[in-house]
Amino acid sequence: MKKLLQYLRKNYPHVAGKKNNFSNHHYNPFSTPSKLWPRINIPQSTANLFTTVDVLENLNIKYSVVFGTLLGIYRDGELIEHDTDSDLAVWLQDENKIIEFIKNLEDSQLMLTRFTKNILSFTRGGDFIDLYMYRTKEKNSNVLHCIPYFGTLTEMDFDNSNTITFHNRNLTCVNDPEGYFQKLYGSDWRVPIKDKHAHIRHRKR
Numbered sequence: 001m002k003k004l005l006q007y008l009r010k011n012y013p014h015v016a017g018k019k020n021n022f023s024n025h026h027y028n029p030f031s032t033p034s035k036l037w038p039r040i041n042i043p044q045s046t047a048n049l050f051t052t053v054d055v056l057e058n059l060n061i062k063y064s065v066v067f068g069t070l071l072g073i074y075r076d077g078e079l080i081e082h083d084t085d086s087d088l089a090v091w092l093q094d095e096n097k098i099i100e101f102i103k104n105l106e107d108s109q110l111m112l113t114r115f116t117k118n119i120l121s122f123t124r125g126g127d128f129i130d131l132y133m134y135r136t137k138e139k140n141s142n143v144l145h146c147i148p149y150f151g152t153l154t155e156m157d158f159d160n161s162n163t164i165t166f167h168n169r170n171l172t173c174v175n176d177p178e179g180y181f182q183k184l185y186g187s188d189w190r191v192p193i194k195d196k197h198a199h200i201r202h203r204k205r
Contacts, residue, residue, distance in 0.1 A: 064090075162175050
């Protein structure tokens with residue numbers, strides 16, 4: 001992780017903002033009420049998702065569709081119209097591949113507009129996509145960590161034999177989608193609820 005962050009700080013000083021590592025985003029979702037966040041343009045976000053997946057697969061970087069992006073595809077067969085971004089998880093195994101991934105995405109005009117130790121955000125056409133970087137904390141463990149309030153994933157969640165079909169494409173997704181939704185959205189995950197975001201506190205409901 002150290003090498004990747006050094007590369008980002010050196011090559012993207014305009015992105016390394018002083019607050020929450022934001023720069024080019026037109027809003028800061030960590031300090032703005034969710035009802036004010038701009039909603040996605042579904043065709044644009046779909047195109048951004050497919051471009052990102054193409055690059056990940058070409059570089060053999062393990063990924064998984066997660067959070068509201070997976071929820072919408074699984075439940076509704078489409079991205080959620082009131083969502084604010086698209087979300088993928090990546091298994092951080094090779095920092096050099098992530099650096100190459102960033103360069104390749106920018107060749108497709110998906111520009112890096114945020115980075116932290118856990119998240120990379122890219123924007124194209126006014127919509128952005130977040131990549132959450134999961135990694136192991138202990139040797140010989142198959143549990144992968146990113147942001148605590150999203151819980152953990154396992155190596156199985158990045159296995160490309162787990163797929164969901166979206167616009168005639170098979171995308172890698174978590175191993176047990178319904179159990180995942182129960183954990184992050186609660187027992188009412190089948191009911192669309194505007195501005196309800198993923199959090200492990202919902203599993204108690």
